Amino acid sequence: MVSPGILLVDKPAGLTSHDVVARTRRAFGTRKVGHAGTLDPMATGLLVIGIEGATRLLTYIVGADKTYEATIRLGQTTGTDDADGAILTRASTQDWAGVTAEGVADGVRALTGSISQVPSSVSAIKVDGKRAYDLVRAGEEVVLAAREVTVSRFDVLAQRQGDGFLDLDVVVDCSSGTYIRSLARDLGAGLGVGGHLTSLRRTRVGDFDVADAVGIDALDDATVLTPAEAAVRVLDRLDVSAEEARDLRHGKRLVGQAARLAGALAAAIDEDGVLVGIVEKRGSDLKSAMNMPEAVR
CATH class of the missing domain: 2.30.130.10 (PUA domain)
Known part of the structure; x- marks a missing residue:
């Protein structure tokens, strides 16, 4: 009999969250597996997986605040607000003329705290029962309603100037439901040069840390938290x-x-x-x- 518990997995790039769930089902020999919050295929990092009866705990984990490490590329927009989409626009020399270090810092501050955020149209939010990203892929135009989220930390750790773009390495602490792609898009829009996300890694969900997670190839020997151990963390x-x-x-x-x-x-x-x-x-x-x-x- 499969013991219930909470498994922490460090998802690699290129896999969907559903892929990780499927592999966990095979590794543990059970169909009763779920996760507490999707990561895009491009993203890496922490997935909190529930096994057997511990899937009941996921409801109480999914709303926990989260930490992400990301790279925002200013100077280009894409159709998906991340690197998976085709580049739609590139900032001109004239566009960059008004961008200063102080302006970037002001833009980051404007997106910190309680903010109203429009999720990316290729998010997993459901519209009339269908995922927004499925509607976009089918050629439909999707405009999602703004939502109130909290960004408690938005720090720029490093920056690199490229040919026609500026990359910012950032760390973000935020409430559940915050889209880091939207922060990249809105920061670029506010500066007049456009922006999108080129990398994203989730390092924390509530009191669960990616440092304690197992890799996708180590599921067979993975140790899980008991339901009691997991519950008292949230x-x-x-x-x-x-x-x-x-x-x-x-x-x-x-x-x-x-x-x-x-x-x-x-x-x-x-x-x-x-x-x-x-x-x-x-x-x-x-x-x-x-x-x-x-x-x-």
Whole structure:
């Protein structure tokens, strides 16, 4: 029997997130595998994979904040806002005349904090039940609605001048749902020279770090986090007695116990260190928002 758990994978370029899921299914001998947030084929880095019953935890991981390392190329636009698309425009010498180091810094600051961002038209967002990127590939014009996101850090680490372009190596801490391709596009647009993404690597999802991830060729011998180990990385921990664990598993409330939670949700861990499930406040009580199978360890 396959043990449930959370697997951290360092996705290489050229594979889709679905490819990684498919390989994980083969390596672990189960169909019940999912992931907490897509990475484009061009991108590398951390994919958080759920196996068996631990797929239930992905709902609580997908919304975690993230860290990316990227290279933004100013001076060129592409049809996909990244290097996978054909180059549409190139900045002229006249376009570059007004671009200064201070202007670049101002542009980065303008895209830091709480911002309204229009996702790239080739994102995985669904429009009328279909992925935006599928509609674009089918020749349809897609304009997605702006959304509020938070970019808590947008730092330029290095820059390199090329023939008609300027590459910026950046690191970005952001809320879930932020598109780094859109940051590249909008930074270039604000400077009047255009921009797109040439590389992207996700290094962190919540408290999960790519440094702890396995490569795609090491799945057969990979160690997974137990559901309990993974849950307490994204949620507060609530230790429960054997009787409380039994009640939660049977759908009963812990009457008058809401004050034990500092936040809205917590991971309930029993006396054996097993994840019972995720609990939430309901008035003055605590109740299960999600229960794990009782055999999970």
